[in-house]
Amino acid sequence: MPLWQIHHPAGVYSEADKRDFAGDxxxxxxxxxxxxxxxxxxxxxxxxxxxxxGGQPADDAVRIVVSHLARHLDDPERRKQMTERLxxxxxxxxxxxxxxxxxxxxxxxxxxxxxxxxxxPGPGTDAEKAWAAANxxxxx
Amino acid sequence: MPLWQIHHPAGVYSEADKRDFAGDxxxxxxxxxxxxxxxxxxxxxxxxxxxxxGGQPADDAVRIVVSHLARHLDDPERRKQMTERLxxxxxxxxxxxxxxxxxxxxxxxxxxxxxxxxxxPGPGTDAEKAWAAANxxxxx
Amino acid sequence: MPLWQIHHPAGVYSEADKRDFAGDxxxxxxxxxxxxxxxxxxxxxxxxxxxxxGGQPADDAVRIVVSHLARHLDDPERRKQMTERLxxxxxxxxxxxxxxxxxxxxxxxxxxxxxxxxxxPGPGTDAEKAWAAANxxxxx
Numbered sequence: 571m572p573l574w575q576i577h578h579p580a581g582v583y584s585e586a587d588k589r590d591f592a593g594d595x596x597x598x599x600x601x602x603x604x605x606x607x608x609x610x611x612x613x614x615x616x617x618x619x620x621x622x623x624g625g626q627p628a629d630d631a632v633r634i635v636v637s638h639l640a641r642h643l644d645d646p647e648r649r650k651q652m653t654e655r656l657x658x659x660x661x662x663x664x665x666x667x668x669x670x671x672x673x674x675x676x677x678x679x680x681x682x683x684x685x686x687x688x689x690x691p692g693p694g695t696d697a698e699k700a701w702a703a704a705n706x707x708x709x710x
Numbered sequence: 711m712p713l714w715q716i717h718h719p720a721g722v723y724s725e726a727d728k729r730d731f732a733g734d735x736x737x738x739x740x741x742x743x744x745x746x747x748x749x750x751x752x753x754x755x756x757x758x759x760x761x762x763x764g765g766q767p768a769d770d771a772v773r774i775v776v777s778h779l780a781r782h783l784d785d786p787e788r789r790k791q792m793t794e795r796l797x798x799x800x801x802x803x804x805x806x807x808x809x810x811x812x813x814x815x816x817x818x819x820x821x822x823x824x825x826x827x828x829x830x831p832g833p834g835t836d837a838e839k840a841w842a843a844a845n846x847x848x849x850x
Numbered sequence: 851m852p853l854w855q856i857h858h859p860a861g862v863y864s865e866a867d868k869r870d871f872a873g874d875x876x877x878x879x880x881x882x883x884x885x886x887x888x889x890x891x892x893x894x895x896x897x898x899x900x901x902x903x904g905g906q907p908a909d910d911a912v913r914i915v916v917s918h919l920a921r922h923l924d925d926p927e928r929r930k931q932m933t934e935r936l937x938x939x940x941x942x943x944x945x946x947x948x949x950x951x952x953x954x955x956x957x958x959x960x961x962x963x964x965x966x967x968x969x970x971p972g973p974g975t976d977a978e979k980a981w982a983a984a985n986x987x988x989x990x
Contacts, residue, residue: 571954573913577752585899592902606904610913610952612857613900619725620753622732624746624845633713633750635777637915637954638822649821657824665827672750674711674777675822681929682918682955684937687945705904717892759865760893762872764886764985773853773890775917778962789961797964805967812890814851814917815962 571683571690572599573637574611577621579629582669588613591663598659603694605702608685623670632664634673639680711823711830712739713777714751717761719769722809728753731803738799743834745842748825763810772804774813779820851963851970852879853917854891857901859909862949868893871943878939883974885982888965903950912944914953919960 574595583591592611600606618629636656643649653675664671683690686707691697697710714735723731732751740746758769776796783789793815804811823830826847831837837850854875863871872891880886898909916936923929933955944951963970966987971977977990 571952573915573954588899589902589905589907593905596902596905609902609904610911611902611905612896612913615900616752619728620755622729622736622749622751624749625729625733625736625751627729631750633752635713636822637956646821649819653822653824657827661827670826672711672825673823674713674818676777676816676818676956677822678954678956679929681926682916682933682957683953684933685952686950687937687941756892759868760895762869762876762889762891764889765869765873765876765891767869771890773892775853776962786961789959793962793964797967801967810966812851812965813963814853814958816917816956816958817962 571608571637571639571678572610574609575614575635576611577614577616577633577635579621579631579669580615580617582632582667583613583663587663594659594662595656598655600702603699603702605698606705607707608690628670630668631670631672632660634660634671636673636675638675638677639683640677711777711779711818712749714749715754715775716751717754717756717773717775719761719771719809720755720757722772722807723753723803727803734799734802738795740842743839743842745838746845747841747847748830768810770808771810771812772800774800774811776813776815778815778817779823780817851917851919851958852889854889855894855915856891857894857896857913857915859901859911859949860895860897862912862947863893863943867943874939874942878935880982883979883982885978886985887981887987888970908950910948911950911952912940914940914951916953916955918955918957919963920957 595611596606596609599609618627621628623631643652660671688707691701691710700708735751736746736749739749758767761768763771783792800811828847831841831850840848875891876886876889879889898907901908903911923932940951968987971990980988
């Protein structure tokens, strides 16, 4: 967590674009102390005959699904700010290229999540800081 | 939102079928006033060696995941009716072709959802009606 | 339900591996009385240029998303045990092959789920037992 799944038309992103895009997404989370390796980004290329917006085949639309953990952010204002910050991250890869874009964030339970056989340490704990510093899971 | 992801065996749908299927799905939502462009349908072809039902490779099963917004429908009876209506939409593309099918709807938070850099207007508002009439997002 | 989506690097699993993996996953659920056909496993091969962990392309990471039904298990200790049991199922296909792995389980509402045009019978009912014994949906 977080997991980003980016459904995009064929050919709109080069390999360098994808790497930049994934890096920009990741920076949103490392800025608040999360280990970088928590952030997984999957790019799924999809042809117009497999992507429909409003019932019409679309070759200019990017649809993104983000998975976060439930109850991480409860304050409505902070949720709004976070969502707008994530949206801004998308602009160079969508709006600025003339692509339509839509995203939503789902929230799944923290207690049903494991990495490399370990329970991820609680937010803000020393163990989480150690995972972030090492950028890998460590027994704790 | 809504987002439909349809995992289907290779070759079961022609391009015309997919367009019809996406159109039939979309009609469920425009009938209740949602803008057509809210409805995104993704078709994912999957081979039998990548799709297992009960541990067995399957070449005759369609698995669909739908994402809706949480708390849109609270009444149990209306939720039941909606789900059965969605199921009926699937019949020409599953049951009537001898395919096994299963779907579920997940519900994600409305306040973590944006389209084209905008917050989608509230249900039933004038702004939502304007988006539906224009079939595109408009500043409001 | 349950639905498992396994995003994995190209070439790490043979067809026999996938079948074994899907079978091991399925056994977790049949052991507690669920019909085998409820368990759907999708394998999605993904190249390193489409999978980023911490902003870096990754060819050794497996990311798994599991969908369960909400409120099936409420007790924190049983949720923990279940999650650790699922993790153990993954070890032969991840840890023991030198692959990084992460999974999370999302929970969606039971009342928005249908199989083959039917409402799945309630947990522990005679109808559910009949579905499990026949390994297919039956009118009830």
